[in-house]
Amino acid sequence: MAIFGFGREEPAEGSVEKPAEKPGLLDRLRAGLAKTAQVLNTDVRDLLKREGRLVDEPFLEELKGALVRTDMGPGAADAIVADVRERLRARVVDPDVVLDSIRRKLLERLEPTAGGLATAHSGPTVILVTGVNGSGKTTSIAKLASRFVKEGKRVVLGAGDTFRAAAVEQLTTWAGRIGAEIVRGEPGSDPASVAHRAVARAIEGGFDVCIIDTAGRLQTQANLMQELGKIRRVIAKQIPEAPHEVLLVIDATAGQNALSQAQGFKEAAGCTGIVLAKLDGSARGGVIVPVAERFGLPVKFVGLGESADDLAPFDPEQFLAALLEGALTA
């Protein structure tokens, strides 16, 4: 297996070259994170005032409150507060010094959690996409497929959410729009059979990528979680090292609830990475920190809107630049 060089690391042998990012991507990231940046900006800046403020315990307490409001979680907030206390206690500081501490501490936490996409050395790369209902699976698949198509790759989609006819239609519409082929089943048919046929089509048609959609489910629905195992097995029967990625799509706007709902997927579905969708709709973009830490899975992409281009590979430095630049320049 190889790794896509979407991040800053060198592409591994057998991988596809790092695609050139469109100039608009950083802008989109900035726009998507604007609400969270605004929280940091108003809260942290207001705490410190223009003329600066003495770093004392009441200040540190208020700082922690502002950080927690971005949903970054108590662990990250405590680490930032401890850093500010240790370096700046009893001094009068200006906001930029504190914002820089936030950037450094978040980078420490996020850097180990970034990762490119694993791909097949030869033959089609198979990506299975899973998560709870409405998290953004189908849309993320369309965005991902669109990325691949724009890189000149041939993509086949498997409409494995056979539960709802509307889900199949939704993916079919996307496939037409972005120029991907689609394999569908009868409504209510076995999703494993759709997955099987999609992979077979990818192999026989010489496709580069096969992305398989699944119905939303909860980890408490044992039969549906087992179904994911079955889907994996029919894929692996055709390509032993596939699926090369099993992506868990998490809704950034759903808060702690989304995190507990997605818990359990890692084991049941053998997830290999996270797509954090809907970051644009949220003032709680800090949630990426507990998401990455709690699941112990790399965040591979972030979703920044509803169109095919609104997907960015997760790069911690770029992410934090967009987040804190917004705060610095607002």
Ligand SMILES: Nc1nc2c(ncn2[C@@H]2O[C@H](COP(=O)(O)OP(=O)(O)O)[C@@H](O)[C@H]2O)c(=O)[nH]1
């Ligand atoms: N703003 C925003 N909306 C999104 C994003 N991803 C998905 N959505 C919307 O969320 C809703 C559910 O998405 P869908 O892909 O159908 O979720 P699924 O049930 O997990 O397949 C749809 O209205 C999507 O347009 C995103 O990154 N940003």
Ligand SMILES: [Mg+2]
């Ligand atoms: Mg769907």
